[in-house]
Amino acid sequence: MAALLTTYDSGDRIWSGSKRTFTYTDETSIGKIIFTNMKNWPNNVSQINDEDGGTVTFNEAITWAIRVAQIFKKKGFQYPDVIGLPVRNSTYVMSVAVACYLNGTPFHAINPVMDEATMTHVFSITKPKIIFCDGQDYEKVQAASKEWQPDILTVTDPIKGVPHIQSLLDPTPTEAFYQPEPLKEGSQQTMAILCSSGTTGLPKAVCISNRSLQHDFPWWSRLEQRPDHFSHGNGHWLHPHHNPKSLFSRLLCEARGEVQDQLCHFGASPYVSPDQLSRSIERSHGLTSVHNLYRRIHLYDHTEKSSGAL
Structure with missing residues (x-):
């Protein structure tokens, strides 16, 4: 019994097991x-x-x-x-x-x-x-x-x-x-x-x-x-919180270029929507789903346009 992680409160006469710890706290590695x-x-x-x-x-x-x-x-x-x-x-x-x-x-x-x-x-x-x-x-x-x-x-x-x-x-x-x-x-x-x-x-x-x-x-x-x-x-980990200047930006540039080439080939406007980019990235890299990609593209485009990078 001594080997078990238990405590006993003699006043309340209650045996307690070990304290539960949450998986996601600041103190969790x-x-x-x-x-x-x-x-x-x-x-x-x-x-x-x-x-x-x-x-x-x-x-x-x-x-x-x-x-x-x-x-x-x-x-x-x-x-x-x-x-x-x-x-x-x-x-x-x-x-x-x-x-x-x-x-x-x-x-x-x-x-x-x-x-x-x-x-x-x-x-x-x-x-x-x-x-x-x-x-x-x-x-x-x-x-x-x-x-x-x-x-x-x-x-x-x-x-x-x-x-x-x-x-x-x-x-x-x-x-x-x-x-x-x-x-x-x-x-x-x-x-x-x-x-x-x-x-x-x-x-x-x-x-x-x-x-x-x-x-x-x-x-x-x-x-x-x-x-x-x-x-x-x-x-690289491909997620919305990954540094946008690394893999995400590279994927975005590749996808934008691919879709723009297709649009220009058919005489359409070269503007590429986030939805088109999302589908292009998922198709090109064989990903079944990319977390919050549509919103991430919106945020990325907004940031780049605000800084004059695009």
Whole structure:
């Protein structure tokens, strides 16, 4: 009985079980939220590789992430240890990032095309304990981190004698019972580190808190009601709250150009409606549904027109 998570109030003579915790609160780690939703919808496709057409389901992605997170914990990595990710989009990158969230160890993502001097400067700020990179960048990453000599693994282009990401993906006897690590510093705990543009000097490290991630991606809390509204392509999450200057703007430009070409071919007005753009994007990228896309296009067009960008 002592092993059960119960309490007894002798005054009211009431036994109580453990307190219920809500899934979506400021104190819930983004790793826990991702873990819960991926476990709830294991067969959903979470990633589509534009280059080879390969797909990854939630079940595959979270299973890989759990195995990597267990390795992190076994090595003693914990907050505020940092994981370096100077990588291009590929099959396992998302799972490594999710593993960082699960373990509560922030990742430091940088552009892999940085020159050695810039990469040395940026990584010297956080000194990652382990770095995942593409094989083509291994020597540059190794030179940039020689001051503290972290473990370096490749995620693509395997190199003889250098550990590869697949060496971390062997099944473990405890993966079925894995639970994400709780936050150590509450909602303001740093969960990701990105880089500034570097236009006013060398790039700076920009810390993103757990709370910021939750508020930037509130669609996680709606995923249980509409699991078909999650789509992933080429390493980016396609949702209305994603940075419009990245994948969304590219899709929008591609779709607008495609529809305009069709309209001009038939002598029609080159104006492209949000409905036409929505259908074009969904058709071109094989998406069954894109969350709130019609409204997102309206907002995007309004913002661009107001700034004179269109």
